Amino acid sequence: MPSPIKFAHVVLRTARFDEMLEWWSGVLEADVRFANDFIAFLSFDDEHHRVAMISVPVEDQELGRSGVDHVAYTYAGIDDQFETYQRLKLQGIEPYWMIHHGGTLSAYYRDPDGNQVELQVDALTMEDTDTFMRSPVFAANPIGIPVDFDDLVARYEDGESEESILAYPLATA
Numbered sequence: 001m002p003s004p005i006k007f008a009h010v011v012l013r014t015a016r017f018d019e020m021l022e023w024w025s026g027v028l029e030a031d032v033r034f035a036n037d038f039i040a041f042l043s044f045d046d047e048h049h050r051v052a053m054i055s056v057p058v059e060d061q062e063l064g065r066s067g068v069d070h071v072a073y074t075y076a077g078i079d080d081q082f083e084t085y086q087r088l089k090l091q092g093i094e095p096y097w098m099i100h101h102g103g104t105l106s107a108y109y110r111d112p113d114g115n116q117v118e119l120q121v122d123a124l125t126m127e128d129t130d131t132f133m134r135s136p137v138f139a140a141n142p143i144g145i146p147v148d149f150d151d152l153v154a155r156y157e158d159g160e161s162e163e164s165i166l167a168y169p170l171a172t173a
């Protein structure tokens with residue numbers, strides 16, 4: 001059974017967005033690859049983001065406390081990702097969120113303590129994701145487009161190519 005090929009990133013929630021962005025980019029000597037009022041992506045290597053942060057208003061702290069939102073692991077491709085999705089589903093472990101982020105196709109899970117983990121594959125090269133993250137399409141929607149992994153798996157099993165499965169749904173909408 002496949003394991004991830006790498007640890008990809010951590011995403012933090014914070015009520016001190018600007019201060020945190022300055023701290024993390026300064027400490028890691030990381031570039032801000034994208035930032036708006038509520039989300040920022042930082043990296044220090046060829047990965048499109050190594051740290052991201054989400055601004056959580058103080059009044060929402062009861063709903064989304066400051067701290068780690070999720071960690072992310074990357075699989076080599078959709079063969080491994082879909083095999084993992086199906087293996088976990090048989091064990092009753094199902095994602096609470098499935099989304100195409102543009103640069104990655106991702107399924108989010110909660111562990112028994114409620115920690116959130118993103119299991120993803122890269123949908124684009126790192127260079128193309130960097131370009132995408134500077135595009136108006138990304139600025140208009142830096143979160144992504146919801147998908148259904150059962151639908152994607154069925155399409156893949158019907159013979160659709162990995163490239164087509166990984167295409168951003170917006171491009172065909």
Ligand SMILES: [Fe+2]
Nearest residue numbers: 009011072118
């Ligand atoms: Fe993520």
